[in-house]
Amino acid sequence: MIIDIHGHYTTAPKALETWRNRQIAGIANPAEMPKASELRISDNELHESIEGNQLKLMRERGLDLTIFSPRASFMAHHIGDFQISSTWAAICNELCYRVSRLFPDHFTPAAMLPQSPGVDPATCIPELVKCVEEFGNVAINLNPDPSGGHWSSPPLPDRHWYPIYEKMIEYDIPAMIHVSTSCNPCFHTTGAHYLNADTTAFMQCLTSELFKDFPTLRFVIPHGGGAVPYHWGRFRGLAQMMEKPLLKDHLLNNIFFDTCVYHQPGIDLLTRVIPADNILFASEMIGAVRGLDPETGHYYDDTRRYIEAAHIDPGERYKIYEANARRVYPRLDAALKAKGR
Amino acid sequence: MIIDIHGHYTTAPKALETWRNRQIAGIANPAEMPKASELRISDNELHESIEGNQLKLMRERGLDLTIFSPRASFMAHHIGDFQISSTWAAICNELCYRVSRLFPDHFTPAAMLPQSPGVDPATCIPELVKCVEEFGNVAINLNPDPSGGHWSSPPLPDRHWYPIYEKMIEYDIPAMIHVSTSCNPCFHTTGAHYLNADTTAFMQCLTSELFKDFPTLRFVIPHGGGAVPYHWGRFRGLAQMMEKPLLKDHLLNNIFFDTCVYHQPGIDLLTRVIPADNILFASEMIGAVRGLDPETGHYYDDTRRYIEAAHIDPGERYKIYEANARRVYPRLDAALKAKGR
Numbered sequence: 001m002i003i004d005i006h007g008h009y010t011t012a013p014k015a016l017e018t019w020r021n022r023q024i025a026g027i028a029n030p031a032e033m034p035k036a037s038e039l040r041i042s043d044n045e046l047h048e049s050i051e052g053n054q055l056k057l058m059r060e061r062g063l064d065l066t067i068f069s070p071r072a073s074f075m076a077h078h079i080g081d082f083q084i085s086s087t088w089a090a091i092c093n094e095l096c097y098r099v100s101r102l103f104p105d106h107f108t109p110a111a112m113l114p115q116s117p118g119v120d121p122a123t124c125i126p127e128l129v130k131c132v133e134e135f136g137n138v139a140i141n142l143n144p145d146p147s148g149g150h151w152s153s154p155p156l157p158d159r160h161w162y163p164i165y166e167k168m169i170e171y172d173i174p175a176m177i178h179v180s181t182s183c184n185p186c187f188h189t190t191g192a193h194y195l196n197a198d199t200t201a202f203m204q205c206l207t208s209e210l211f212k213d214f215p216t217l218r219f220v221i222p223h224g225g226g227a228v229p230y231h232w233g234r235f236r237g238l239a240q241m242m243e244k245p246l247l248k249d250h251l252l253n254n255i256f257f258d259t260c261v262y263h264q265p266g267i268d269l270l271t272r273v274i275p276a277d278n279i280l281f282a283s284e285m286i287g288a289v290r291g292l293d294p295e296t297g298h299y300y301d302d303t304r305r306y307i308e309a310a311h312i313d314p315g316e317r318y319k320i321y322e323a324n325a326r327r328v329y330p331r332l333d334a335a336l337k338a339k340g341r
Numbered sequence: 342m343i344i345d346i347h348g349h350y351t352t353a354p355k356a357l358e359t360w361r362n363r364q365i366a367g368i369a370n371p372a373e374m375p376k377a378s379e380l381r382i383s384d385n386e387l388h389e390s391i392e393g394n395q396l397k398l399m400r401e402r403g404l405d406l407t408i409f410s411p412r413a414s415f416m417a418h419h420i421g422d423f424q425i426s427s428t429w430a431a432i433c434n435e436l437c438y439r440v441s442r443l444f445p446d447h448f449t450p451a452a453m454l455p456q457s458p459g460v461d462p463a464t465c466i467p468e469l470v471k472c473v474e475e476f477g478n479v480a481i482n483l484n485p486d487p488s489g490g491h492w493s494s495p496p497l498p499d500r501h502w503y504p505i506y507e508k509m510i511e512y513d514i515p516a517m518i519h520v521s522t523s524c525n526p527c528f529h530t531t532g533a534h535y536l537n538a539d540t541t542a543f544m545q546c547l548t549s550e551l552f553k554d555f556p557t558l559r560f561v562i563p564h565g566g567g568a569v570p571y572h573w574g575r576f577r578g579l580a581q582m583m584e585k586p587l588l589k590d591h592l593l594n595n596i597f598f599d600t601c602v603y604h605q606p607g608i609d610l611l612t613r614v615i616p617a618d619n620i621l622f623a624s625e626m627i628g629a630v631r632g633l634d635p636e637t638g639h640y641y642d643d644t645r646r647y648i649e650a651a652h653i654d655p656g657e658r659y660k661i662y663e664a665n666a667r668r669v670y671p672r673l674d675a676a677l678k679a680k681g682r
Contacts (some may be wrong), residue, residue, distance in 0.1 A: 144527075149526040151490070186492040188483075191544035191579050195568045203532035223575075227536045227568035233604025234564075237630035237641040238532050263574025269610045289578035299577040318595035 001341065002304065003325040003332070004058070005105075005139075006176065006222055006258050006282030007066035009096055011053040013045045016095065018073065023088065027080045036087055039188070041095065047102055055106060055284055061304050065282075067329065069098050069141050073189055074116075075180040078148035082116040082123055089114035089127055090270060097135040100127040108332055110139040110176070113164075115146040117153065122163035132171050140168070142175040144201050147196035149184030149193055151230075156201055157208030165214050166167040172330050174218035174256075177201040190288035198226025202255065206239055206247075211254045218254055218328055219282060224261035224270050232273045250308075256328055258282035259303045259320065262289050264296075267306035280324050342646065342682065344666040344673070345399070346480075347517065347563055347599050347623030348407035348448075350437055352394040354386045357436065358631065359669070364429065368421045368462075377428055382436065388443055394627055396447060402645050405626075406677075409437050410451040410482050416521035419489035423457040423464055430455035430468055434594065438476040449673055450482040455503075456487040457496065458508040463504035479502050481509070481563075483516040485542050491524030492536055497542055497560075498549030506555050513671050515559035518542040531629035539567025543596065547580055547588075550594045555650055559595055559669055561621060565602035565611050573614045591617070597669055598642045599623035600661065601632050605637075608647035617657035621665050622648060 019039040026033025058066065061264050070092035077085055096109040099251040111131035113124040142164060145151050154160040156177070167176060182193035198221050211217060221228070228235060236247055244250050258280050260265050270279060283303045293300045307320060326333035353402055360380040367374030367425060371624035399407065411433035431454050437450040452472035454465040472478035483505060486492050495501040497518070509516060524535035539562050552558060562569070574622050583645055585591050601608050611620060624644040635642045648661060 009410050077502045131407065149492070151525055155527050155529070159662070174632050184492055186494070186496050187541055188544040188548055188579075191547065191576065192537075192541045194571060196533075199536050199540075199568065200528060201528040204527070206532065207529055221510055224571065227571065230568065230571035230607050230610060231536060231602060231604075233602070233607060233634065233641050235532065236628055236636075237632050237634065238529075240632045240635075241630070261572060261574070263572075263579055263614075265610050265613050266574060269571060269606050270607050273604075289582070291578050291581045293574065293578065294581075295577075300574050340585055341577065 001064040002062060002281060002321045004063050004066040004285070005220065005280045005283045005325050005329070006260055007054060008035055008071045008284065008287060009092070009099065010071045010286050011049045012095060013041050013049055014072065015041050016091070019091070020088065022034055023084065024079060024167055027084060031114065035194065039091060043098070045101060048100055050099055050103060050107070054279065055103065057285055058106065061302055063304065064106070066107055067110050067139060067332065068099060068107040070096055070112040072141065072178050073181045075112050075141070075290050077115040077143055077146035077180055078183055080081060080116070082114060082119045085116045086114040093127065093135065093137070095132050100136065108335065109135055109137045109238050110141060110206060112141050113143070114156065115143050117147040120163070122208055125163060125167055125227060128164070128167055128297045132173065136335065138329045139173050139336070140175050141178045143179055144177055144197060145179050148180060149182035149187045155205070155208070156206040157204055157210040164218055166195060169214060170218060174220055174328050176220040176222055178222055185287045194223055194288070195296070196227040196330070198223050199228055200227065202228045202235070205251055205255060211251070215253070218256065218257060220256045220328065222260055222282070224257045224259060224266060225257035225274070229257065229270050229273045255326065256280050259307060260284045261303070261306070262300040263293070264306050264309060268304065270312045271312050271316070276312060276319045277324060279320045280328065281321045343403060343622060343662045344622045345404050345407040345626070345668070346561065346666050347601055347625045349408045349411060349412045349625065350440065350629060351412045351627050352390045353412065353436060354382050354390055355508070356380060356382050357432070360432070361429065364425065365420060367427060378431055380432060384443060385441055386438070386483035387436070391448070393445060396472070397443065398626055398663065399447065402643055404645065405447070407448055407675065408451050408480060409440060411437055411453040413482065413519050414455050414522045415511040416454040416482070416484060417489065417523055418487035419458055419524055421457070423455060423460045426457045427455040432627055434472050434476065434478070435469065441477065449676065450476055450478045451482060452476070452478045458488040461504070462502055466504060466508055466612065469505070469508055473514065477676065478514070479670045479676070480514050481516050482519045484520055484671060485518055485538060486520050489521060490523035490528045496545040496549070498545055498551040500679050505572050506558055506581050510555060510557060515561055515599055515669050517561040517563055519563055528634050534643040535629070536567040539564050540569055541569065543569045543576070545594055546596060547585065548578060548583065552592065556594070559597065561597045561599060561669065563599045563601055563623070563625070565600060565607060566615070570598065570614045597621050600648060601625045602647070603641040603644070604634070605647050605650060608644065608651055612631050612651045612653050612657070613678055617653060617660045618665060620661045621669065622662045
């Protein structure tokens, strides 16, 4: 089977965005603050928002299952305080959970966290617990920069983040390290901030001993690892100058890259440089890049085509499509096996 | 001939760093502020700092000429105010000029600017004029983030930067877009901040109409363009969604990438994706990555080896080694031709 480990609910019914805009207006004017219960989206609406979009493309592309989390750019942890983020995360996570109940064979949820700049990440634990224990989430998305482009939180190896890591270890779930909308005018959200965050997170891990403290902690770095595989020699050389172990020993038991790289040469580089054990199939569909590539006539984000054309053997392709996902997301594997898949 | 368009004076005599530390101490305690004249470095010391380092490696690698600018991480525009940066830039630029006089066949200077966060870039013009008119500089390094990792300046297409661009057009010189040391603990300087800045600068140009205002403005994006060539499909797709022209028409008359990518697969991707007309040979030697790659037995930054091994034809190799540099740096070409080279 083919598992896409990186999908967001980018096609949620318009009512969600309307409610969010009312919530944001309510920050300045509390009288306008909507209740969570005022958001009403029917199962029919959810069904329709998926059936003609993600599921249609999954069928066309032969993808079996997507790990599905709230829309990354809408997390916007920089807006409001912890209470605002908490209400918003609960709503978004519940919608992904409901999608997973409507399409249990095709979608498995991953949770966003109610992060807020300057707030202890431990405050996110109750939402995380609920999402894993009640909603069957198999992973979380962790935002290394809840400020939205000002990078005011400590780096990922800082003890600031340890409460989250301890819970991840307890539940045996990975985190995708994924930022949200940039509110810094220097950084375009999907063209700069996302890729920069991927590179930044990797380098934060490289300079640290985080995975000595947490040998089983697993991070998925999306968008093909930002600039990392393209500059793999640079990173190997920097690690060497810092007298760190070889990257395969220092980081590759704990860090995985997805395949959200939207052209054949990029995927060819990724599969040439990074061991197949560390690559997870993904498309982030329907996401940042939605058009048809005039050079190929196919969607930019139809990453399966690139994996099919890559110079890898069937065993490596199986790892990238399925085996690695089962290993990195054990709760997904267990859920699949319980259904005989 | 082979022209390396990206070298910094990373091996300057220790007296330079000592003077800079005194200057930094003088910010808090003006009584300790040293005069520029208190820095004394002899021609012999300069000669020695180059002869056994950059020049030795250039000879070993068969490189003829390096465009040589002050050490990027030492620019540190975030330290002090404009006056501090102004004194420091003048000192550093004079040293590179002196190196170019000692080794006129091997080094041609490029200038750092006395940028300072929140200060109008027009204040940099006098130093730029001196460096071009008196010191024969053929390019500048422009820091898109003088705050050192807080990204508090406007994006490059903002009119904030236009005074610099107007002077660049007048002198027909390009700018390498190069940040300096990160003082944001999230960003490792050479492992994250440099690469992020490259990606960020490219995307700032992509979303803008800067090159409609300045059709002959030329930016060199170092470090192989950060994450850009690896994600070329993503950038093509984003431009398409924004209804921009094809990247080759929208940006590639004005943006050039260097070859500071420290492994063969990275250079192979760069030369496969980016037209040879837009690639400039460079090694940033002696720079961020100084070791021997155990996988090859050669220096990571010996980028000539990768270009030699890349699947490009002799005409493309000639462009990358020499012809593009003569075209992008016309003052270099004129100086070479005046010497019959």
